[in-house]
């Protein structure tokens with residue numbers, strides 16, 4: 001299985017990659033919703049959070065720790081930021097390859113619009 005993010009991880013299509021290790025890759029979102037909008041993706045294709053298994057414990061933890069490190073590098077650790085993972089239809093997941101959004105650089109407003 002391949003995805004657009006897998007192609008970015010393998011360097012087959014361009015992206016503004018700011019971090020990569022053996023488990024995760026981070027790059028800037030092509031349509032940023034905030035001054036800082038970075039995606040932290042698993043190097044292997046895991047379609048959704050629903051597909052995580054105990055074998056993925058390390059990659060899931062790595063995503064969080066890399067997010068913390070990038071938030072410091074991007075200068076938003078003190079002002080604050082949001083980490084967000086969309087899972088399937090109701091969350092509006094567009095790319096079925098596990099990724100965490102790191103959003104910051106301005107007040108982000110409420111987590112969800114009230115209906």
Ligand code: AMP
Pocket residue numbers: 004015028029030031032039085086092093094095096
């Ligand atoms: P989600 O809705 O959680 O699946 O988020 C997918 C995100 O991937 C969106 O914010 C898109 O703007 C972003 N995206 C899609 N294609 C690319 C790409 N080639 N490079 C960087 N970001 C992308």
